[in-house]
Amino acid sequence: MFANKNYKDPFSHKKLKHSGFPSPANDYIENPINMNDLLIKRASATFLMRFKGSEMILSGIKNNAILIIDRSLKPANGNIVVVSIDGEFLCRKILLGSKKILITDCPKNKMLDIDKIINFEFLGVVTSSINKY
Amino acid sequence: MFALIDCNSFYASCEKIFRPDLKDRPVVILSNNDGCVIARSSEAKKMGVSMTQPWYQVKDQYLSKGGVVFSSNYEFYADISNRVMNVLSDLCPEIDIYSIDEAFLDLRSFKKNIDLISFAYDCKRIIKEWIGIPVSIGIAPTKTLAKLANKVAKDDPRFDGVVILSEPRAIKHFLKSMPVEKVWGIGKKLTIRLENIGVKTAYDLTQIDSRLIGDNFNVVLERTVRELKGQSCITLHDFMEPKKQIMVSRSFGRSIRSKNLLSEAISFHASRAAEKLRHEKQKCRLITTFIRSNRFNSKIRQIYASRSLELIHPTDDTRVIIKNANRILEQIFADGYQYAKAGILLSDFTDSYGYQMSLFDKKRDDKKATKLMETIDYINLMEIAKVGFGNQGYRNTWRMKREIKSQRYTTKIDEIPLIR
Numbered sequence: 001m002f003a004n005k006n007y008k009d010p011f012s013h014k015k016l017k018h019s020g021f022p023s024p025a026n027d028y029i030e031n032p033i034n035m036n037d038l039l040i041k042r043a044s045a046t047f048l049m050r051f052k053g054s055e056m057i058l059s060g061i062k063n064n065a066i067l068i069i070d071r072s073l074k075p076a077n078g079n080i081v082v083v084s085i086d087g088e089f090l091c092r093k094i095l096l097g098s099k100k101i102l103i104t105d106c107p108k109n110k111m112l113d114i115d116k117i118i119n120f121e122f123l124g125v126v127t128s129s130i131n132k133y
Numbered sequence: 134m135f136a137l138i139d140c141n142s143f144y145a146s147c148e149k150i151f152r153p154d155l156k157d158r159p160v161v162i163l164s165n166n167d168g169c170v171i172a173r174s175s176e177a178k179k180m181g182v183s184m185t186q187p188w189y190q191v192k193d194q195y196l197s198k199g200g201v202v203f204s205s206n207y208e209f210y211a212d213i214s215n216r217v218m219n220v221l222s223d224l225c226p227e228i229d230i231y232s233i234d235e236a237f238l239d240l241r242s243f244k245k246n247i248d249l250i251s252f253a254y255d256c257k258r259i260i261k262e263w264i265g266i267p268v269s270i271g272i273a274p275t276k277t278l279a280k281l282a283n284k285v286a287k288d289d290p291r292f293d294g295v296v297i298l299s300e301p302r303a304i305k306h307f308l309k310s311m312p313v314e315k316v317w318g319i320g321k322k323l324t325i326r327l328e329n330i331g332v333k334t335a336y337d338l339t340q341i342d343s344r345l346i347g348d349n350f351n352v353v354l355e356r357t358v359r360e361l362k363g364q365s366c367i368t369l370h371d372f373m374e375p376k377k378q379i380m381v382s383r384s385f386g387r388s389i390r391s392k393n394l395l396s397e398a399i400s401f402h403a404s405r406a407a408e409k410l411r412h413e414k415q416k417c418r419l420i421t422t423f424i425r426s427n428r429f430n431s432k433i434r435q436i437y438a439s440r441s442l443e444l445i446h447p448t449d450d451t452r453v454i455i456k457n458a459n460r461i462l463e464q465i466f467a468d469g470y471q472y473a474k475a476g477i478l479l480s481d482f483t484d485s486y487g488y489q490m491s492l493f494d495k496k497r498d499d500k501k502a503t504k505l506m507e508t509i510d511y512i513n514l515m516e517i518a519k520v521g522f523g524n525q526g527y528r529n530t531w532r533m534k535r536e537i538k539s540q541r542y543t544t545k546i547d548e549i550p551l552i553r
Contacts, residue, residue, distance in 0.1 A: 042263075043216075044216040044217075044219045044223075044264065047550075049549055050549050050550070050551050051551075055553070066549070071262060072259075082552065084153035087153045087156065088153065089550065089552045090553055091553065
């Protein structure tokens with residue numbers, strides 16, 4: 001999806017012709033900021049998912065946020081990750097201490113001890129989320 | 134050395150990426166139009182579902198045993214394939230993509246002392262972790278040997294998905310255990326002919342006199358034998374031979390009786406085929422149209438009708454192809470049958486730029502036609518509005534049905550997976 005050569009970055013502008021004086025900034029032209037470069041490090045391993053719920057609100061993930069997930073990254077302490085538990089995807093914060101624990105931002109949710117879950121699989125690290133207002 | 138990387142049960146593995154609940158469950162994929170089974174997960178293979186089996190024959194039993202079924206979702210498979218090939222080309226820039234789920238890597242540019250075993254396991258682990266697709270890997274001195282090694286890596290669980298052949302003695306031993314029909318490019322007919330002269334294993338094939346092959350078989354077999362002996366002679370370009378024919382056919386959503394509807398379908402296929410022809414920069418001289426009833430339905434009267442028409446000069450003009458495809462339809466159509474499938478085959482190609490005008494050809498405004506075709510292809514490429522010819526039909530009742538298709542998880546923002 002990201003390797004598409006026909007993809008046109010919305011930040012890019014048309015090259016307009018100058019007829020009068022050449023721009024004094026001509027020698028300093030740089031490419032505009034590219035959102036894909038900013039958000040995606042490894043396109044082949046990056047997938048998008050849509051988050052539903054309010055459990056991760058304190059981490060800045062609102063209902064309907066688009067999560068950008070990099071499957072090539074190993075989880076580090078405090079990362080927000082995507083895992084599958086009993087055949088269902090979940091977005092949680094991971095704490096790696098003497099125990100490996102998954103938590104949400106919602107105190108009423110109980111913590112999950114990864115080693116005690118039988119049907120567990122790690123999918124990837126959430127590198128950013130897009131909330132639309 | 135060459136590596137052949139092959140995705141295991143590719144379509145079924147794709148369907149499982151975003152469905153962790155399907156992890157160990159049987160999954161089958163149906164052809165366009167949900168006619169027959171075209172891919173199976175390993176669990177479905179164990180249940181005894183076979184390839185190209187008509188779906189309605191297995192449906193009830195398969196579903197009652199907890200099997201899961203999908204219509205083919207090519208948008209999604211193509212994106213996943215693209216990701217796999219991109220990762221592979223990062224691991225080894227010399228890559229030949231052989232099909233949607235297979236690629237050869239040319240490892241000859243690697244350093245001599247590289248550990249091929251850990252390279253292979255790294256490839257396998259990375260594609261599984263990053264994309265979610267399991268692969269099998271065969272590595273050997275030639276592509277034909279790598280393909281054989283891959284087959285064993287995939288079929289024999291003892292090898293854990295990786296087989297590397299490098300020592301001549303090991304290769305010899307390996308070839309002796311390999312029935313000749315498993316060799317790349319050796320089909321059923323050839324197997325029978327080879328068995329008649331005493332060739333049973335791949336090793337036997339390497340032992341026959343090369344003059345015997347030259348006299349009795351074609352160059353392709355000669356090349357295969359050389360490859361089995363460890364002499365690399367299949368290059369990238371061998372895969373890129375221009376196509377020799379183009380076929381476009383579909384089963385209908387439901388069978389149809391009317392000639393007008395058939396004509397719409399034929400015109401649509403003809404225009405797709407012409408597009409492909411121009412993409413290949415070829416012109417065709419032979420147009421074949423066929424129509425048929427559902428051969429799996431024993432309750433109806435069966436029909437299969439097909440006829441070819443030779444043109445005076447080769448063409449890639451959609452209008453000419455549609456007109457002639459329909460002329461054939463006029464000749465072969467019979468009333469009172471239920472037609473389930475129609476198609477068109479273009480063949481007898483000549484290069485777009487290299488054909489000679491015959492002396493008696495009408496002087497035609499070829500430039501104008503070329504320009505028109507280019508414009509049509511261009512507009513259709515942009516996907517804003519499709520441009521076609523009037524007889525391609527608006528109703529499209531015969532368009533394929535794909536009823537149980539999964540979401541386009543990676544190419545449509547409204548269809549990305551949901552997560553809690």
